[in-house]
Amino acid sequence: MNIGQAAEASGLPAKTIRYYEDIGLVPPAARRDSGFRDYGTRDVHVLRFVARARGLGFTVEECRQLLALWQDQDRAAGDVKRLTQERIALIDDKIAQLQALRATLDHLARSCHGGDRPDCPILDGLAQDETP
Amino acid sequence: MNIGQAAEASGLPAKTIRYYEDIGLVPPAARRDSGFRDYGTRDVHVLRFVARARGLGFTVEECRQLLALWQDQDRAAGDVKRLTQERIALIDDKIAQLQALRATLDHLARSCHGGDRPDCPILDGLAQDETP
DNA sequence: GATGAACCTTCCAGCAACGGGAAGGTCAAG
DNA sequence: CTTGACCTTCCCGTTGCTGGAAGGTTCATC
Structure with a gap:
């Protein structure tokens, strides 16, 4: 099948498939x-695998490792689990950061009357010399 | 003061300050x-403002708007509040996505014995033809 | 057999938001 | 006067693609 159909079947844009081939993530078609x-x-099976791993937030480099492990009959499940847990830890960090940001922004937004008047605690907050 | 001291005082790397000047986010020094x-x-006050806004996840373009509002005596607080709430909504989306990812990865990781044997439900999960 | 649309190919450029490092100028101390 | 810590501009690299230009292929239709 052509790249367009492979794109359809794998869920990856054709451009992305070419790109993955370019950087050696998938073997040349x-x-x-x-x-x-x-x-x-x-080939489509491999592309789907990559699409799913990327969709789960694995980086391209991690996908490379996961693919290698996937295709290695002697792989240890522990290696895969470790990669996955590292990714979970990164996601947890990211979530915590975002929640802290959200709290700060929410605090600022709640303290702002939001009307037509120019006095705005959000800008005042951003302009403060000390981080709260 | 030199750019190095401004960097120290604002919390932005000197490289970043030059970059912000380049793209017109801050006026030329x-x-x-x-x-x-x-x-x-x-100038340092402006840089600190930008540093803080960036730290809160506002994009450079949003910082541009915030700066303009900050320096506009006639601004309406409502404009700032709207920007802030849009950013909160984006953060909420992001958090939800990450939590869904985390749940999927956690599910995969928990089903994996993690030993030396090659059978690995994580890879099997990634290889499946249907997304759960 | 010609035409046109819908594919495909390569290559080049660019996005965010900087960071690294080269090649060279400046300043303050010893 | 020299050393070393600054500063300047410039250009390339990052991550993971995406868009577009210029051109070749395939297939259906007239």
Whole structure:
């Protein structure tokens, strides 16, 4: 199948598939005489794997590792679990940061009357010399 | 003061200050005869404002708007509040997405024994044809 | 067989928001 | 006078794509 159909089947844009091939995340696709890339179901399976891992927030580099582990019959499940737990820890950090930001912004927004008058505690808060 | 001291005082790296000047987020600094940038307390105040807004997750473009509002004596507090609430909504979306990711990853990780054996439900999960 | 649309190819450029580092100028201390 | 810590501009690299230009292919239709 052509790249367009592989894109459809994998859920990745064609551009992204070419990009992944460029950076060596997925192996180069077979080519027809015309030069068109030619994908089989096995290739699509790999693309779907990558699409799902990216969708779960794994970086491209992590996807590379996960793919290698996936295709390694002798892999240890522990390696995969470790990668996954590291990613969970990063997500937890990110969530905590965002929640702190949200709290600060919410505090600022609640203290602001929001009318047409120019006095605004949000700007005052941002302008303060000390971080609360 | 030199850019290094302004960096120290504002909490922004010198590189970032130059960058903000480049893209017109902050006005060009005064220059000495030597060509060195020269900052006063007013400039540092602006830089601190930007540093704080960026730290709260406002994009550079939003900072541009906030700065304009900050310096506009006739601004309406409602404009600032709206910007802030939009940012809160974005943060909420982001948090929800991350929590969903975390749940999926956690589910995968918990189902994985994590030992030396090759059978790994995480990889199996990523390889599935259907998203759960 | 010609035409047109819908594909495909490569390459080049750019997004956010900086950071690294080169090549060179300046300043204050010893 | 020299050393070392600053400063200047400039250009490239990052992450993960996305858009567009210029051109080739395929397939249906006239």
